[in-house]
Amino acid sequence: MSFDRTKWTVPFTTDRATSWPCPRCEEGTLVPVKKSFTAEDTAESRKNSAHEAWEPDWNKGRFAGRLVCTRTECAESVVVCGDTSVVQDGFDPEEGPTYTTELHPVFFHPALPLFRVPPTCTEKVRAELNRAWALYWLDSASCANRVRTCVELVLTHLKVPRFRRTQTNRRIMLRLHDRIELFKQRDAELAQALMAVKWIGNIGSHEGGAGGMGRDDVLNGLELLEYVLVEVFEQRSKRLARMGKQIVKRKGRPKRS
Numbered sequence: 655m656s657f658d659r660t661k662w663t664v665p666f667t668t669d670r671a672t673s674w675p676c677p678r679c680e681e682g683t684l685v686p687v688k689k690s691f692t693a694e695d696t697a698e699s700r701k702n703s704a705h706e707a708w709e710p711d712w713n714k715g716r717f718a719g720r721l722v723c724t725r726t727e728c729a730e731s732v733v734v735c736g737d738t739s740v741v742q743d744g745f746d747p748e749e750g751p752t753y754t755t756e757l758h759p760v761f762f763h764p765a766l767p768l769f770r771v772p773p774t775c776t777e778k779v780r781a782e783l784n785r786a787w788a789l790y791w792l793d794s795a796s797c798a799n800r801v802r803t804c805v806e807l808v809l810t811h812l813k814v815p816r817f818r819r820t821q822t823n824r825r826i827m828l829r830l831h832d833r834i835e836l837f838k839q840r841d842a843e844l845a846q847a848l849m850a851v852k853w854i855g856n857i858g859s860h861e862g863g864a865g866g867m868g869r870d871d872v873l874n875g876l877e878l879l880e881y882v883l884v885e886v887f888e889q890r891s892k893r894l895a896r897m898g899k900q901i902v903k904r905k906g907r908p909k910r911s
């Protein structure tokens with residue numbers, strides 16, 4: 655599955671929603687239940703509407719609504735809430751400009767999976783990923799922080815030491831950076847991806863708040879993490895290299911069972 659960024663960055667309307675994956679079955683997509691959506695202007699927006707220069711696209715509001723999985727055997731229900739804005743979407747020669755209300759999610763429950771997780775991934779990594787996904791819409795920096803924790807958990811799964819012994823036999827916790835350096839001796843390419851995710855997570859940890867980093871940075875981190883998880887839990891490169899080698903050896907002849 656390619657990492658489609660427009661799904662995770664573009665606002666939606668009740669008529670034109672992104673085909674978000676269902677958090678329960680992961681196969682169906684979610685569609686808005688139109689009648690469940692409600693929206694109200696913010697207090698500030700109501701006040702501004704009295705202004706003489708007021709235009710419809712000054713309007714700001716808040717919304718809440720429900721989405722449902724399209725697979726009838728699943729039909730999972732997901733709630734969403736967030737902010738609204740009004741944008742011009744066309745021009746009518748008689749009526750003038752036409753407008754539409756766009757919805758900007760800040761929260762989904764249950765959290766939407768931003769990518770497919772390998773089925774063999776450990777529960778600990780999966781649980782941390784779920785936390786990252788829940789925070790993605792609300793607070794990019796906190797999301798990046800969770801992504802960084804996933805890197806720690808993946809290294810622990812790969813049996814990369816968490817501690818080192820001093821000369822006096824004291825146990826000292828290794829920094830994430832040093833753990834990745836240790837892992838580099840085993841797999842330089844994967845270590846490079848882990849290091850990149852770590853740097854993105856670092857910005858999240860140190861800058862605090864949502865202002866420190868953008869969604870694009872977090873999506874870079876998530877895309878790299880997806881690659882790491884596929885390599886670690888499905889060993890795709892190694893598996894494909896092995897398969898290629900066998901096919902060449904058999905000169906393309908079908909495998910005898």
Ligand SMILES: [Zn+2]
Pocket residue numbers: 676677678679680681682723724725728729730
């Ligand atoms: Zn579903």
